[in-house]
Amino acid sequence: MMMVCLPQSSKRCAVIGGSGFLGRHLVEKLLDRGYSVSVFDIRQSYELPGVTFLQGDLCDKQALLSALKDISLVFHCASPPPASDDRLLFERVNIQGTQTIIQACIDAGVQKLVLTSSASVVFEGTDIKNGKEDLPYAKKPIDYYTQTKIEQEKLVLEACDKQKGFLTVAIRPHGIFGPRDPQLVPTLVDAARQGKMKFIIGDGTNLVDFTYVENVVHGHILAAEHLRADSPICGKPYHITNDEPIRFWDFMSEILVGLGYAAPRLHLPYRLVYGLALLLWLLTCILRPFVSFKPTFTPMRVALAGTYHYYSCEGAKEHLGYKPVVSLKKGIERTVESYPHLRHGA
Ligand SMILES: NC(=O)c1ccc[n+]([C@@H]2O[C@H](COP(=O)([O-])OP(=O)(O)OC[C@H]3O[C@@H](n4cnc5c(N)ncnc54)[C@H](O)[C@@H]3O)[C@@H](O)[C@H]2O)c1
Numbered sequence: 001m002m003m004v005c006l007p008q009s010s011k012r013c014a015v016i017g018g019s020g021f022l023g024r025h026l027v028e029k030l031l032d033r034g035y036s037v038s039v040f041d042i043r044q045s046y047e048l049p050g051v052t053f054l055q056g057d058l059c060d061k062q063a064l065l066s067a068l069k070d071i072s073l074v075f076h077c078a079s080p081p082p083a084s085d086d087r088l089l090f091e092r093v094n095i096q097g098t099q100t101i102i103q104a105c106i107d108a109g110v111q112k113l114v115l116t117s118s119a120s121v122v123f124e125g126t127d128i129k130n131g132k133e134d135l136p137y138a139k140k141p142i143d144y145y146t147q148t149k150i151e152q153e154k155l156v157l158e159a160c161d162k163q164k165g166f167l168t169v170a171i172r173p174h175g176i177f178g179p180r181d182p183q184l185v186p187t188l189v190d191a192a193r194q195g196k197m198k199f200i201i202g203d204g205t206n207l208v209d210f211t212y213v214e215n216v217v218h219g220h221i222l223a224a225e226h227l228r229a230d231s232p233i234c235g236k237p238y239h240i241t242n243d244e245p246i247r248f249w250d251f252m253s254e255i256l257v258g259l260g261y262a263a264p265r266l267h268l269p270y271r272l273v274y275g276l277a278l279l280l281w282l283l284t285c286i287l288r289p290f291v292s293f294k295p296t297f298t299p300m301r302v303a304l305a306g307t308y309h310y311y312s313c314e315g316a317k318e319h320l321g322y323k324p325v326v327s328l329k330k331g332i333e334r335t336v337e338s339y340p341h342l343r344h345g346a
Pocket residue numbers: 016017018019020021022023040041042043056057058059076077078079080081093097116117118119149172173174175176177182183
C-alpha cells in the first residue's frame with residue numbers, strides 16, 4: 001500500500017473516540033505505521049502498549065486541551081450510537097462537542113483534523129446510485145443522528161484555514177462492518193434469533209455499500225497524510241467505500257448463513273413496512289415517558305434496507321490514492337469468523 005512518509009514530529013496523533021469500533025481499528029493501524037497515539041474517549045474499552053488513554057467528555061474543553069498538548073494530528077471519530085435516537089445527546093456531542101474540539105485544536109496548535117463523517121449526510125430515504133460528494137446535504141435528514149452529522153461535517157470543513165495553518169478534511173464511510181462492530185452484526189443476529197429475519201423488504205435488488213473497517217481506516221490515514229496546505233483535499237469530504245456495491249439482502253444473507261442462520265426469503269412491500277415502522281416510532285415517542293421500547297425495524301433501518309444507497313469513491317482514488325485493501329468477500333469471511341459467540345446455537 002502506498003503511503004506518504006512523514007517526519008517523526010507529525011507522527012504524534014490523538015484519536016477522539018478511540019475506544020469505539022472504528023476508533024480502535026484506527027489506533028491499531030496507526031501504531032503499526034509508527035505513530036504515537038493518545039486516545040480520548042468517555043470510556044476506556046481496552047489497553048494497548050504504546051497508547052495513552054485519557055478518559056473524558058469531548059464537550060469538556062479543559063480535558064481536551066490536556067489531551068491535545070504536543071499533538072499535531074487529530075482524528076475525531078466519536079459519536080453517540082445512532083440507535084440511541086436521543087436528539088439532545090446528538091446535539092450536545094455531535095454539534096456543540098465538535099465546536100469545542102475545533103476550538104481546542106486551534107488553541108492547542110493542532111495542525112490537522114480528520115473527521116469521520118458519514119455518507120448518510122446526503123441520504124433522505126430515497127435511492128442514491130453512485131452518489132458523488134457534490135450531492136447536496138439531506139434537506140429532510142432521516143433521523144437526529146444524520147441531522148447532527150450534517151451540522152458536524154459543515155463545522156469541521158468550514159473551520160479549514162490555510163492562513164492559520166489549521167487544515168481539515170472529512171471522511172464519509174458507509175455501512176462499516178468488521179470484527180468487534182457493536183451494531184450491524186449483533187443487531188442482525190438479535191433479529192434472527194427473535195425470528196424477525198424471514199422477510200426481505202422490497203424486491204431485494206437494491207444495491208448498497210458495506211465497507212470493511214480496514215478500508216475505512218486506510219482512507220482516514222491517507223487523508224491525514226495527504227492533508228497539506230497545497231492539497232486539493234483541504235476542507236473537502238471524501239467517500240470511502242469498498243467500491244463493490246452489493247444487494248442489501250445478499251449481504252445480510254451472507255452474514256446470516258455464515259453464522260448458521262437461515263437467509264430471509266419472503267418479500268414484503270417496502271411502503272407497507274416503512275409505514276408500519278414510522279407508526280411504531282411515533283408510538284414509542286408518545287409512550288417514552290411511560291415505557292421504554294426499542295423497535296428493531298426503525299424507519300431509518302427500513303429505508304436503508306429497501307433503497308439503493310451506494311457512493312462513488314473516485315474522488316478518494318484521485319486525490320488520496322485510495323484503493324480498498326480488503327475485498328468484500330474477504331471482509332465478510334473475517335467478520336463471520338470473528339463472532340463465534342453469535343453463531344446459531346452458541
Ligand atoms: N459504524 C458505521 O457504520 C459508521 C458509518 C459511517 C460513519 N460512522 C461514524 O464513525 C464514527 C465511529 O463510529 P463507530 O461505529 O466506531 O461507533 P462506536 O460507538 O463504536 O464508537 C464511538 C466512540 O465515541 C465515544 N464517545 C461517544 N460520546 C463521547 C463523548 N461525549 N466524549 C468522548 N467520547 C465519546 C464512545 O465512547 C465510543 O467509544 C462515528 O462518528 C460515526 O458517526 C460510522
